[in-house]
Amino acid sequence: xxxxxxxxxxxxxxxxxxxxxxxxxxxxxxxxxxxxxxxxxxxxxxxxxxxxxxxxxxxxxxxxxxxxxxxxxxxxxxxxxxxxxxxxxxxxxxxxxxxxxxxxxxxxxxxxxxxxxxxxxxxxxxxxxxxxxxxxxxxxxxxxxxxxxxxxxxxxxxxxxxxxxxxxxxxxxxxxxxxxxxxxxxxxxxxxxxxxxxxxx
Numbered sequence: 001x002x003x004x005x006x007x008x009x010x011x012x013x014x015x016x017x018x019x020x021x022x023x024x025x026x027x028x029x030x031x032x033x034x035x036x037x038x039x040x041x042x043x044x045x046x047x048x049x050x051x052x053x054x055x056x057x058x059x060x061x062x063x064x065x066x067x068x069x070x071x072x073x074x075x076x077x078x079x080x081x082x083x084x085x086x087x088x089x090x091x092x093x094x095x096x097x098x099x100x101x102x103x104x105x106x107x108x109x110x111x112x113x114x115x116x117x118x119x120x121x122x123x124x125x126x127x128x129x130x131x132x133x134x135x136x137x138x139x140x141x142x143x144x145x146x147x148x149x150x151x152x153x154x155x156x157x158x159x160x161x162x163x164x165x166x167x168x169x170x171x172x173x174x175x176x177x178x179x180x181x182x183x184x185x186x187x188x189x190x191x192x193x194x195x196x197x198x199x200x201x
């Protein structure tokens with residue numbers, strides 16, 4: 001069952017008032033950005049930053065040792081990329097207890113769809129306002145997934161392409177059992193806008 005807008009907003013408000021802070025970890029190869037983000041998050045009453053790392057291997061180590069509830073992860077990092085890190089994380093035992101939001105400057109469709117396919121729970125641009133980031137973290141903690149509005153077009157285009165391929169494939173199978181078209185692995189999900197910026201999907 002999907003919560004309606006009123007239920008989502010009520011749950012969000014309850015989370016802000018929750019005395020138990022959400023445990024976060026920040027992974028980004030730019031030390032200055034990482035420090036600024038951690039300072040911002042620690043000023044928010046809802047959050048506690050329990051760890052930080054500069055690369056994917058460090059992210060995996062933090063998840064194993066410190067068990068953050070939400071991991072804020074850059075996409076483009078030296079060595080193991082953010083997408084590769086999510087894929088490795090999801091192969092770990094009990095990894096579903098750690099939600100992952102990609103926090104990046106990349107609007108690349110390859111990065112976006114790759115992160116979703118790997119198991120990321122959200123994809124936000126670094127240009128997001130602090131209030132948008134706060135709401136996104138709380139929504140993801142509740143089990144929802146979020147997108148920055150600026151990247152929803154790529155997802156919708158991929159969904160439309162996936163549906164088109166499946167329809168053509170279905171018609172082809174009815175015409176001839178010898179015709180087989182590749183199935184898209186892009187997840188099909190409905191997207192509905194949230195009134196103040198972050199888009200749950």
